[in-house]
Amino acid sequence: MSSPEKVEHSTTFGRETVTPHDRDRRMREVFHRLAPHYDRLCDMMTLGLHRGWRRELVSMVTLKKGQRLLDVAGGCGETAASFAGPDRQVIVLDSSLPMMEIGREQGRGEIDWVAAMARALPFPDESMDVVTISFGLRNVTFVGGTLREALRVLRRGGRFFCLEVSKPAGIVKPLHHAFARYVAPWLGMRVTRAPHAYDYFVESVLGFPGPEEIKDLMEHVGFVDVRYHSLSLGIACIHSGTKP
Ligand SMILES: C[S@@+](CC[C@H](N)C(=O)[O-])C[C@H]1O[C@@H](n2cnc3c(N)ncnc32)[C@H](O)[C@@H]1O
Numbered sequence: 001m002s003s004p005e006k007v008e009h010s011t012t013f014g015r016e017t018v019t020p021h022d023r024d025r026r027m028r029e030v031f032h033r034l035a036p037h038y039d040r041l042c043d044m045m046t047l048g049l050h051r052g053w054r055r056e057l058v059s060m061v062t063l064k065k066g067q068r069l070l071d072v073a074g075g076c077g078e079t080a081a082s083f084a085g086p087d088r089q090v091i092v093l094d095s096s097l098p099m100m101e102i103g104r105e106q107g108r109g110e111i112d113w114v115a116a117m118a119r120a121l122p123f124p125d126e127s128m129d130v131v132t133i134s135f136g137l138r139n140v141t142f143v144g145g146t147l148r149e150a151l152r153v154l155r156r157g158g159r160f161f162c163l164e165v166s167k168p169a170g171i172v173k174p175l176h177h178a179f180a181r182y183v184a185p186w187l188g189m190r191v192t193r194a195p196h197a198y199d200y201f202v203e204s205v206l207g208f209p210g211p212e213e214i215k216d217l218m219e220h221v222g223f224v225d226v227r228y229h230s231l232s233l234g235i236a237c238i239h240s241g242t243k244p
Pocket of ligand 1: 024027028031042072073074075076077078079093094095096099116117118119133134135136139140141
């Protein structure tokens with residue numbers, strides 16, 4: 001198992017080793033291209049399972065009247081839309097304008113959209129009641145920095161939830177591996193018509209740390225009461241933690 005320091009930040013993009021600056025730039029390019037197809041791709045890449053996983057995440061979150069929720073790397077706002085309502089503030093933060101534009105066009109209303117990087121949240125300390133991130137942590141370059149920023153903006157007792165793909169074991173492992181390595185990039189290419197548009201996906205899924213490592217990193221940056229549970233035989237996982 002890796003030490004928390006080793007999963008602090010990602011140095012790869014696909015099979016290449018890249019600088020943080022280059023990785024961020026390439027990530028923005030990927031989502032620029034994928035944005036118009038994102039919802040469809042999400043269904044295809046997870047065989048529709050992401051819907052149930054999102055419902056599970058939403059069922060774990062309590063957001064009271066007047067409270068604020070920040071969805072980091074929130075993309076088109078699919079997860080955030082489930083929390084939105086007139087008596088609370090729901091913010092999607094993402095580094096990709098095209099992704100957020102799609103969300104706005106789809107009329108995912110009552111959401112505030114903020115263009116920024118997950119490692120430098122433009123919000124004061126202790127200004128959020130809940131922070132969520134779904135399918136975002138494996139894409140950010142600074143994993144530890146993103147978790148630290150989530151912790152910083154949460155009020156004391158505020159809750160953090162992370163939904164992400166994970167590492168299945170047993171019989172599902174080889175099937176998942178084959179799907180991620182061969183089927184998913186092919187589907188990505190068919191949908192986007194851009195060769196290699198989804199190449200990074202394989203390594204980001206298969207190379208992402210396991211749930212124990214993410215738990216260790218969350219504790220390392222300062223979250224308490226850190227737990228996780230696996231979904232769909234370990235294909236995805238939800239971590240949660242509290243700001244002490
Ligand atoms: C796979 S999508 C997930 C979108 C959304 N959270 C969902 O559940 O569908 C990953 C998102 O992370 C965003 N992203 C990647 N790196 C980021 C960073 N460093 N800061 C903020 N957003 C980032 C991308 O622009 C993209 O919208």
